[in-house]
Amino acid sequence: MTAVEDPITTTAIGTPMKRREDPKLLAGEGKYVDDIHVVGQLWMGMVRSPLAHARITSIDTSAAEAAEGVHSVLTGPQLQEMGLWLAPLPCAWPVTEDMVNPPHYPTAIDEVHHVGEIVAVVLADSRYGAADAAEQVIVDYEPLDAVASIAAARDGSATAHSEHETNKAFHWPLVPDPDALEAAFANPAHHVKANFVQQRLIPAAMEPRGVLAVPSPMGGDVTLYSATQVPHILKVMIAATTGIPESKIRVVAPAVGGGFGAKLNINPDEILAVTLANRLGRAVRWTESRSEAAFSTHQGRGQLQTIELAADADGKLQGVRVHIDADMGAYMMLITPGVPLLGSFLYTGVYDVPAFGFTCDGYFTNLTPTDAYRGAGRPEASYAIERAMDILAAQVGIGPDEIRRRNYLAGGEYFENLEVPSTLVFDSGHYGPNLDRALELADYDGLRAEQARRRAAGESKQLGIGMVTYVEICGLAPSRALGGLSYGAGGWEHATVRLLPTGKAEVVSGSTPHGQGHETTWSQIVADKLGIPPEDVTVLHSDTAISPLGLDTYGSRSLAVGGVAIAAACDKVVEKAKQIAAHQMEASADDLEFAGGMFSVSGSPDQAMPIQAIAFGAFTAHNLPDGMEPNLQEQVTFDPTNFVFPFGTHVCAVEIDEDTGAVELLSYVAVDDCGNQINPMIVEGQVHGGIVQGVAQALFEEACYDEDGNLTNPSMMDYLVPSAADVPSMVTDYTVTPSTSNPLGVKGAGEAGTISSAAAVMNAVVDALSPYGVVDMDMPATPQRVWRTINEAKGGQA
């Protein structure tokens, strides 16, 4: 028994602790996939289709094969004959029973369906040699009509897949009460019907994707290093696709340079690297170039939305009806068809809406496949409802703040466990004070006064003010809910917490960070739970050999699912430690208190044991209760019973130069509510980055295709990821409404900024131009588009 000392009190949770990840990353010691090299490795070079839709008539590999340093050149048919895989690349989300899902093999076999689809693979002994050889492969094509837009897909005069008679992939309805919906729209005082375009976006994580597959010379094992968000899912899917036993596959996500959804897929290059390395007994690697990434990594968004609002004379919503046509691209990738569904539940936003209906048609096109991109379906939904609310406000003749106040769930007051018409139960919300705080921070009245002054003076630079109150659905996900949506996996997360003999803790998490600072945040949770210093906590993750169980990181799920699992595992460790402490102190466990890492007997404060001493005792196992297993190690697989629903209000101001059409974002205020925060510094960073990605959609970014399906801006020179010089600093604040979905009361913050900011900026742009009668504008609000809109509006007035 140890003499009583002052207990260590950690108050790690809620503090802006500096990130333990940073020193290595700042010193250039972060090891990304492309930094890892293996002796004898072969470099893959991809021969990619220059056409969006064509039949392959011949492939001549002779020149490439003869080139120095080339190991082999393999065409699609040759790879297929080698029997490297049992099944096409997986789609885990067949949203309907009759969903069309054309086979998607790692390489095209006889017909290509998008520009950049792989038709042959070169293996060479150097990066440069692989690039040279790939250029020397000569492929002849017979061009076929390409389907290069949703409109063309709907039209259907050409089909993206020759064997299909239509481009439609599925029809998915969510209309809980059709009669109520019809009644709401029968004769509304106000009826808004608006069409919005969610342009395709290129996710553009700064680290391009890459793979390195290393066969083990001692057996049939293969290790895949991949720039992925989902090593666990990838492992399962590689096994299912290739037939390599799961136990023979190890997947490692080393340092990963951002993901934003773009790294949660099962990609052709991953399957090719694993199977070729396995077959050849040599390491195989590949890293996409940035311009190649526009074809080798999925894109985001790509929807045409129609939203209708029915409201009474005061602007009180009676119904919301939505239809979207969603661009799947050429193939169904891992969760391609599910992305629009993730948004479907949020088209009523933060509002009290008696009747709701949503339908979605998925279409194939001859473009790069789409899949999750930051927010995945939810930014689209938030955009539609929040833009439409502004249009409704203008119709009713009230301000955008007032239309929102009149419609907030629970009248803007606190609520918990509230069922909304889309059938979800929102965990908690309190929208009124959140809006108040955002308007105050933005100096909303001052902005309106300045806007009025500029309008009265007829200045050439006009001010626009935009606001959004968003809610998002994250913490993906209750496994049963996913089952109900036909998703092919669960939504739990696994954690193991062990207290080592030396008193240090080791946490194994199934969450897989790629910039979110999990190591820091998890150490804060464990430090508080076990009463030990955060620096005594080691966090292990992202390697299926170390962390065999997990469902990875996407959908703002890490804290609300994975973090909760860690906290629960800590609770189990403490519970076991308490039994040992009681045994060793000869006290009843019921009489023990645990605080600051110390077990003490109630009423006898001189009788106490630190948890580290118990850990050592659990290791030596000299004096444990009868029948108790040695060691302090506990596992928890947490499956949430509900999603979490973060919310917030963002207010921004833009200045529009009417002479040039240039839009400048002047100020941006975000008041988010993600429940309890573990590390406010990290939360704020997530909010900042998310906001700028949404601003980028509103003002800068669009993957532009010509009518033949060619992407005209694949490089970073033409695809305008904004720089520091193109965006302002932001003002952030928070309200705190703890979640009722988990014991930590946490929600999620990774996607929130993106879910709100595109709509906030476009509301501001339209607000600036509203004196000209402008009611809507497509994204991105490029200078040319703004100038032309102003011109047309003024012409219309004349």
Place this chain on the structure above:
Amino acid sequence: MIPAAFDYQVADSADAAIAALAEHGDDAKLLAGGHSLIPLMRFRLATPGVVVDIGRISDLSYINDGGDHVAIGAMTTHRAIETSELLATEAPLLRHVAGQVGDPQVRHRGTLGGSLAHGDPASDLPAALLAHGGVLVARGPGGEREIAASDFFTGFLETALAGDEIITEIRIPKAAGVGWSYQKFNRRAQDWAIVGAAVMLGDAPKVALVNMGSAPMRHSGVEAGLAGGGGADAASVAGDDTDPPEDLNADAEYRKHLARVLVGRGITEASG
């Protein structure tokens, strides 16, 4: 993206570079800062057999007072121009424009001679040279000759430079106290201008446009209007007699509109 293989030669003098060009002809490309050539080579849009590195010719990097002009060595970097005290008084337009090229990293490596020889209609420095009424000194096997800026840019990525000539010096007439302006319009700070306008007032006003035709160009209509005392109203013809490119950022109509706006702003600023 990986460049195709090439032979590499270092030219340690202008004459050595000229000799290398004479030897290899069209198969050779001069490499100065590399910020025009290397991006093209990475996409294999340029595949020279021989690359002649003139980046080490240190005696072509200078900014000297030439009496009635400032003499700038062809290998002088944008950064050196951007920070030159001599140019601050004698050629502030050029100095300012050099600071608008690309980003700091590009300006550390990119050279004035390299940018001008590339002759890109979307690049900033040719417009500044035209507005200044500068002169280029070209040296070839037959010796040196002067080429007026207004004669230099002959077509899309084409100049009056012969295949075996290199630019050695750029001469900028001193313009202390003359009103000037450069208006660059783009969507993202680091990008090429969608449209740019360089304005120099003075006795013979000059106005040059960026990205309004296949080559860097002066606009005689605007210049005539200015010479006639038209002031900012002279900008109204800035879109006339232009043949701007069309791309994702701007169609021709919008570029012509921007030219009018930017030239107008330029004249106003230069007159202020």
Place this chain on the structure above:
Amino acid sequence: MEVSVTVNGERRSADVEPRTLLVHFLRETLGLTGTNVGCDTSSCGACTIHVNGESAKSCTMFAVQADGAEITTIEGLASEDGELHPMQQAFMDCHGLQCGYCTPGMVMAATSLVAENPGGLDEAGVREGLEGNLCRCTGYHNIVKAVLSVGGAA
């Protein structure tokens, strides 16, 4: 071709193809993988290093062009005892990095920018000075804060 450079104070030589990009020379020939590649059009700045004391994009230089040059990469910024350079420390203190991929280039660009502006920078100066470096995680807010904390005007 033989290329000799002084990298982070150490003389290094290797025989490479003339077309070898400087960034590949640093990463693959010399094993200095701290410098990253984020694009192929000189747009993103992830590959930023110092060449003879000035920031440069090592994806837009051939290694042969650097023959004889003094090069500093992110690995050479911290002091030998491992103490972070003030700019690195500021990025950590201000949470100026998330995934860390743009960070080496961003830090090298920022140190060059601050060195060239001994009188101090304002926010606009920092933002414009970093126009050649793209980050997808931070929204730049905390990067700008970090650079201002080191090189801001008094």
